[in-house]
Amino acid sequence: MAILGSIRPVLTAGLDGDKSWHLQDYVARGGYEMLKKVINERTAPQQIIEEVKKACLRGRGGAGFPAGNKWSFMPKDRDFSSGERYIICNSDEGEPGTFKDRDLLACNPHAVIEGMAIAAYAIGANRGVNYIHGEIFELYQRFEEALAEARAAGFIGQNILGSDFCIEIHAHHGYGAYVCGEETALLESIEGKKGQPRFKPPFPAVKGLYGRPTTINNTETLAAIPFLLKMGGEAFFKLNDSASGGTKLFSISGHVERPGNYEVPLGTPFAELLALAGGVRGGRKIKAVIPGGVSTPVLPGEVMLATRLDYEGLAEAGSMLGSGAIIVMDESVCMVAALERLAWFFHEESCGQCTPCREGTDWLYKIIHRIENGAGRAGDLDLLEKLTRNIAGRTICAFGEAASLPVQSFLKHFRHEFEYHIEHKTCLVPKDVQWAGSTFHTGSASC
Numbered sequence: 001m002a003i004l005g006s007i008r009p010v011l012t013a014g015l016d017g018d019k020s021w022h023l024q025d026y027v028a029r030g031g032y033e034m035l036k037k038v039i040n041e042r043t044a045p046q047q048i049i050e051e052v053k054k055a056c057l058r059g060r061g062g063a064g065f066p067a068g069n070k071w072s073f074m075p076k077d078r079d080f081s082s083g084e085r086y087i088i089c090n091s092d093e094g095e096p097g098t099f100k101d102r103d104l105l106a107c108n109p110h111a112v113i114e115g116m117a118i119a120a121y122a123i124g125a126n127r128g129v130n131y132i133h134g135e136i137f138e139l140y141q142r143f144e145e146a147l148a149e150a151r152a153a154g155f156i157g158q159n160i161l162g163s164d165f166c167i168e169i170h171a172h173h174g175y176g177a178y179v180c181g182e183e184t185a186l187l188e189s190i191e192g193k194k195g196q197p198r199f200k201p202p203f204p205a206v207k208g209l210y211g212r213p214t215t216i217n218n219t220e221t222l223a224a225i226p227f228l229l230k231m232g233g234e235a236f237f238k239l240n241d242s243a244s245g246g247t248k249l250f251s252i253s254g255h256v257e258r259p260g261n262y263e264v265p266l267g268t269p270f271a272e273l274l275a276l277a278g279g280v281r282g283g284r285k286i287k288a289v290i291p292g293g294v295s296t297p298v299l300p301g302e303v304m305l306a307t308r309l310d311y312e313g314l315a316e317a318g319s320m321l322g323s324g325a326i327i328v329m330d331e332s333v334c335m336v337a338a339l340e341r342l343a344w345f346f347h348e349e350s351c352g353q354c355t356p357c358r359e360g361t362d363w364l365y366k367i368i369h370r371i372e373n374g375a376g377r378a379g380d381l382d383l384l385e386k387l388t389r390n391i392a393g394r395t396i397c398a399f400g401e402a403a404s405l406p407v408q409s410f411l412k413h414f415r416h417e418f419e420y421h422i423e424h425k426t427c428l429v430p431k432d433v434q435w436a437g438s439t440f441h442t443g444s445a446s447c
Contacts, residue, residue, distance in 0.1 A: 105136075293324075
């Protein structure tokens, strides 16, 4: 993982060692100091929550909901007599282009554990679960090893550091379903049911895992907690000039010279991050960028080059920060072929619970597939737009929007390529220019 030279690293500090994932290395970097401080000084839970609010730490999984506000939704009574209370780490990272959380689990798992323990203390939870994506089993094993180290050292378990605070944390291996990244589908999966989203309300803070109060945060969000508290909420907020605090891990892939994870302050201009990643592959011209994972609207390259990487900047440009998974596409990409691949992903990953999504994503894929293969019809583009309007906002979870937004944005910015396909039965991008590889690959952990 890399950092921008002008900012002191936060989550990625000290991860260039050979054994950064081991307890000994983490403690040498100051790990578990904040958990010790919180317990030994008997810090008021509300004080921790207020620091998180001061930091303006927004959820790093995609929705961007303020973490401190989410923690404050938990019941204040801290009564375990009727059952457990849970802190859940959402490590179900399954969207194409996203690979930051798996690097955190590979290189800095104890930061996640300490963050979960501090969060549990703050919200009054006595049980924790890290739900890890089903296609990264080796990282599930690594997290289990880290849990064993933390348990043996007394950082999790019963009466932590001689106090009356108890938090037991477990890893749960997911099943590779993209929809289980949605927090209520994740809860269903942990309970042993089919991973399908629940109706809300009730919300998890009221009725979550096994019907008990539950808070769910993303891996990167929880890993930031020890560092945030160590520097103080206001200092964390001032790490950038954005309206939201701290640094952010961006996964950048596609047609760049050095794909990987980069930690930069929120609000960093995209052009700076692109330069950090070595620029566009082979010196080609940038054509398009998906800025926050494939469920966020695509932007033309020239628009993205003038955009800063934060919630407000990307909203102004017409897209979203999402999980921070940036996919760069150069001039060799046929946008029809790119959208066909995305439409297939959403068609395959629909859980099938809601009719508009189950039937609509299949219909979207079939129309785009026939356009790409020279069988497009007049009226297909209008039909695609109509379908997306009938899917988005009509499903239990946000999957409908996730499947619809890419289609709408591809047609908005690159409609001429789709029209060319339909009229000429071939691609606007010459075949000898097109790149044969997949644009939507992911990176691998490198500590």
